[in-house]
Amino acid sequence: MKHKLNPNNWIQLYSDYLFNYTISRVNDREIAKDLVQETFLAALGAMKNFKGEANERTWLTAILKRKVIDYYRKINSNKGKAEVRINSSEEESEGAWLENKVADPFDKTAEDQMENEELGLAIHNCLSKLNTKQAEVFKMKTILNIETDVICNELNITASNFWVMIHRARTALAECLEKHWY
Amino acid sequence: MKKGFLFISCEEAMHICDKAQYDEASWWEKIELNIRLSWCHFTKAYAKKNNQLSIFIKQHKIECLKQNERKQLQKTFEQQLKQQQ
Structure with a gap:
């Protein structure tokens, strides 16, 4: 193909x-x-x-x-x-x-690097399947370690909205990774 | 024991569990969560997966672009793409 x-x-x-x-x-x-x-x-x-x-x-x-x-x-x-x-x-x-x-x-050590790459790939693949806003919120909070109130201000969302998005993103990611990685 | 005192729903427990991943759960919430975890298998399973996800991301140092960085990249890229078309 x-x-x-x-x-x-x-x-x-x-x-x-x-x-x-x-x-x-x-x-x-x-x-x-x-x-x-x-x-x-x-x-x-x-x-x-x-x-x-x-x-x-x-x-x-x-x-x-x-x-x-x-x-x-x-x-x-x-x-x-x-x-x-x-x-x-x-x-x-x-x-x-x-x-x-x-x-x-x-490549550092081929095996470590390969595992990290595969993992990075798996996570980014799973993130790309999420709703765009959920993925953005998750990345800002979990990967970039930005404070909750800063994210809420920046994305103009309430704290409860924020936690709902985080919850959905985490649940979907865990399921996706379970299928493709664990 | 008053209704609701030390008792939280599964949804509340998951919410606290999410907050705990970012050290944003209060000590009281943690107590409530732990009590729920002691008997609710559903909450326990959720907490296990949730913790695993946090460890996973932390251990492997996953990185990504900031929103403004991605926007800037998109802008530069689109300009180049337009020139090419």
Whole structure:
């Protein structure tokens, strides 16, 4: 089956997953944000090279991996010790080689990283199935640790509304993770 | 014992359990919840799943973009997308 690209949904569907993936590798929020943005923009430019062999997320992740590699290569070359090896040639157009699922040389320990990635993927997948507002409230409270009253003010909801959304989000997430992870 | 004193419904117990995940349940609510947990299997099952979810997210350091960061990203992306179309 050939996969298709639908860039209109990319931010909503994949931004959190890609951000989670990036921050675990660069440990810096601002850099992670920039790399995710660069990834989406590079992907737009590389759409013509998409062969449909990988799904959208795999393809975007492969572009991101290359961005992370480039980031470290730049840092290393700034320090005068470019030691990063990549297995693609510069002549290859961006996007064409990406479906080869290039191994990430910055993987910490392959197994830990893989488990974290799968978990991140499972959680973000489950979150993407939630109602948008519930997902937003849950992320703000649980992942970003924002105070309840700040969230209520920002989203213009009452505290009881907030707790109802949290409850629904938690119940749905627990069920979803039970099916796909536990 | 007055009706309602130390007795909470299952819905109330789940609500307190949710609040407890974020350290927002008062000590009194925690007592009420614990009493309910001692005999209600439904509340106990909910609390178990709920705790598991919190541990899961905390242990694996799940991260996400803030709302304004995502909006900014969306804006930049849409501008680029328009230019391309």
